Amino acid sequence: MTERKIRTKLVHEGIRRSQYGEMAEAMFLTQGFVYPSAEAAEARFLTSNDDEFIYARYGNPTTRMFEDRMAAIEGAEDAFACASGMAAINGALTSQVKAGDHIVAARQMFGSCLHVLKVLQGFGVGVTLVDGTKLDEWRAAMRPETKVCFFESVSNPGLEVIDIAGVAEIAHAGGASVLVDNAFASPIFSRAIELGADVVVYSATKHIDGGGRVLGGVVCGTKEFIRGPLETYLKHTGGAMSPFHAWVLLNGLQTLDLRVRAQAANAAAVAAAVAGHEKLARTVYPGLMDHPQHALAMEQLGSGGTMIALDLAGGKEAAFRFLNALEIVSISNNLGDAKSIATHPATTTHKNLSEEERAQIGITPGLVRISLGIEDGGDLVADIRGALEAA
Numbered sequence: 001m002t003e004r005k006i007r008t009k010l011v012h013e014g015i016r017r018s019q020y021g022e023m024a025e026a027m028f029l030t031q032g033f034v035y036p037s038a039e040a041a042e043a044r045f046l047t048s049n050d051d052e053f054i055y056a057r058y059g060n061p062t063t064r065m066f067e068d069r070m071a072a073i074e075g076a077e078d079a080f081a082c083a084s085g086m087a088a089i090n091g092a093l094t095s096q097v098k099a100g101d102h103i104v105a106a107r108q109m110f111g112s113c114l115h116v117l118k119v120l121q122g123f124g125v126g127v128t129l130v131d132g133t134k135l136d137e138w139r140a141a142m143r144p145e146t147k148v149c150f151f152e153s154v155s156n157p158g159l160e161v162i163d164i165a166g167v168a169e170i171a172h173a174g175g176a177s178v179l180v181d182n183a184f185a186s187p188i189f190s191r192a193i194e195l196g197a198d199v200v201v202y203s204a205t206k207h208i209d210g211g212g213r214v215l216g217g218v219v220c221g222t223k224e225f226i227r228g229p230l231e232t233y234l235k236h237t238g239g240a241m242s243p244f245h246a247w248v249l250l251n252g253l254q255t256l257d258l259r260v261r262a263q264a265a266n267a268a269a270v271a272a273a274v275a276g277h278e279k280l281a282r283t284v285y286p287g288l289m290d291h292p293q294h295a296l297a298m299e300q301l302g303s304g305g306t307m308i309a310l311d312l313a314g315g316k317e318a319a320f321r322f323l324n325a326l327e328i329v330s331i332s333n334n335l336g337d338a339k340s341i342a343t344h345p346a347t348t349t350h351k352n353l354s355e356e357e358r359a360q361i362g363i364t365p366g367l368v369r370i371s372l373g374i375e376d377g378g379d380l381v382a383d384i385r386g387a388l389e390a391a
């Protein structure tokens, strides 16, 4: 049979049916498993196979369905589900380094990722932050002890697009592995593994849920890494995903392609409709020709994605007037949701950075990040244009 396409995999991959033959993915809300005999328990602790479970901190049938479906759509050998995106990122980073090792990471990154790097520095891991869009900076930062190169394929909130193949070539030449946080790109536009990423992490809280209901995260990679150092680290430190969350996320995955493509079409429509507006100093969208990495985005993602950033010329006051005038778009800090969401990074998600740090990564007082939902595109354009008039 030919390789199945992603929409088919999103609906069917990884399903495990019980003896009842249920149509929908079953929720196995159990932390433990019963063994028919003491000998069977002993045998399972010695060598458990893919379809045998011991304890939900490191395996549960519903969670495993989610992991198998994620690995299948990402083109990875295996995946490990985590309690949140940050549990996934912490596990993927910490399981790969020890004191004396070194990490090179992009500076423009989700604040909590920067915090994990700070914690690791406290334990003797060297960290060098670079401008992720400049391959020369990655090359110059490499050291003999560099173990991991870490970045967001599309950065939060500035929407820089990073050259996965380019960074992978530099990392691999230096014996380091490539860790990609793919939350903004979503699994639909990701070709990270094909482009050279060794480990890909998602906050499943975002596009994968798509309804703003549960927290979740997932690490995708080789079987050797996922069932080796990563599982060992996560199973002993307790970042496992709840089977209930896995069940919600399995349902989210079924409509992921439909939602994300509709969201990207809305993002492109809004970006085109507001670009050059007199109230805006900048309209940032990787799908626009004037985006600095437009060509790279088209080549490596094939889409401008679901997020835009608008820099209001009138600064914070104008940004707040704009936010308060929105009628359909909600003010919140999630993203990837079916509902459109606007965020003011300088006063919320990135408030812990100093003004200088924010300026360095393009977070101006007027910057508003918008995650486009699946509402009618014309309604969204009208809402956002109307709010710009009010700004």
Ligand SMILES: *Cc1c(COP(=O)(O)O)cnc(C)c1O
Pocket (backbone or CB within 6 Å): 084, 085, 086, 087, 089, 110, 112, 113, 152, 156, 181, 183, 184, 203, 204, 205, 206, 215, 216, 217
């Ligand atoms: C939200 C987010 C995270 C963290 O995910 P949680 O599920 O909230 O823990 C990490 N990286 C990026 C880019 C994100 O947007």
